[in-house]
Amino acid sequence: MSQDQTKARLIEAAGQEFAGKGYQHATVRAICERAGANLAAVNYHFGDKGGLYAAVLKEAHRCGRQETEEFEGDGEADPADRLRAYVRSFLERIFIRNAPSEWHHQLMLRETLAPTAFSEALVREAIRPRFEYLKGLMREICPDADDRRLSALVFSVTGQCLYYKFAARVSEHLIGPDALRQLDVDYLADHIASFCLAALGRGPALGRAGGPAREDVVPAGRG
Template sequence: MSADATPARIIEAAGPIFAAKGFEAATVREICHEAGVNLAAVNYHFGSKEGLYVATVRQAHPNRLEQRFVPDQPAGATPSQRLRGFVWAMISRLLELKAAEWQWRLLFREITDPTPICRELLQEHFRAGFGALLAIIDDVVDPELPLHRRHQIALSIVGQCVYYRSATNIIPMIVGEDELAAHYKAEMLTDHITGFSLAALGLGPPVGSAPGSNHRETCPERRSDP
């Protein structure tokens, strides 16, 4: 039986548990019970609990997460459409995190509460996703805009998306459960964030006007930074 070999079964059981509880709170006993293996199997095959964690994260990384941030786009898509595609891929994945595969949750936990082991893995992954967003931005901003300004624009867009996940616990306290259920689905948030960001970039109408009313085009110039 090499298909359900013990080390693979342990990793399969450890993934969701590590993802749900974190490294410290997860117990070897629960993992082994879930995997249906003996308690001593973890230390036999992986040396220690830490060794199991490294093996689990290492397997979670490349298999499923490589280009999830970069959805397939039609060839002739406009920058606005590509930006919306990026935001939607990010938002939908973040909001469905609870139901998502454990690989994603484990990676997300590594972001907010990092284990020193996995720096290179994360660096490679997030640089790829961030680069895809930068490529979109580069097409719509002044080519002479400094790199750090373009980075900040990208971070503003990513920040809006991520906030709906990292603040899952306080957003209902602020807007209420009813409004949350009615107006905070993935597609609506994508509309808002895309519209907000396109307006900031001068590619769309400003937010803040009620639907149906006409808005004047003001302030076409830029401001000089200090």
């Protein structure tokens, strides 16, 4: 195995360990065993456990930037459609369950909930670009909103998405596992986007049954 291959395997193995156990509980020994590498390899390539964690976060940042660039490349689409696409992508990421190839999303969520000394880089390189993208989208939908309201709108959309990740166990007790499973990504993406747009007067208002309640509102992205 070449040095570059060893380094890549260590980052992948460490990403899975850190995402699953957190920085404090993940061990260098377990990471090296998962990577099939010698214990000395971490010191050789990264200096110590902290250096390895920084490299793992950098890889997670890189994936986050790629996803943000994909959204930004669709700037000609209707704002309502872009909001739905953003919400759907967000939900798909946070619903990931123990997928080894998707550890970077799990790690970013863990770092958000329990920040380490490395969280500043996570915010700067991974979270802020997505925040600014969604804030710009809200500005298109609500051109008269001031900066304070735009920030609150971003947090509102984000909070609705994150609820289904962090309150899953409570929600299961409230409505039952079968009913909770019916709230899949497709349903929730449409619900959250429609709910937000209706609240902002940029889409059909929701009636008692969840459908349009009136027709005198401005379609999303127009007016």
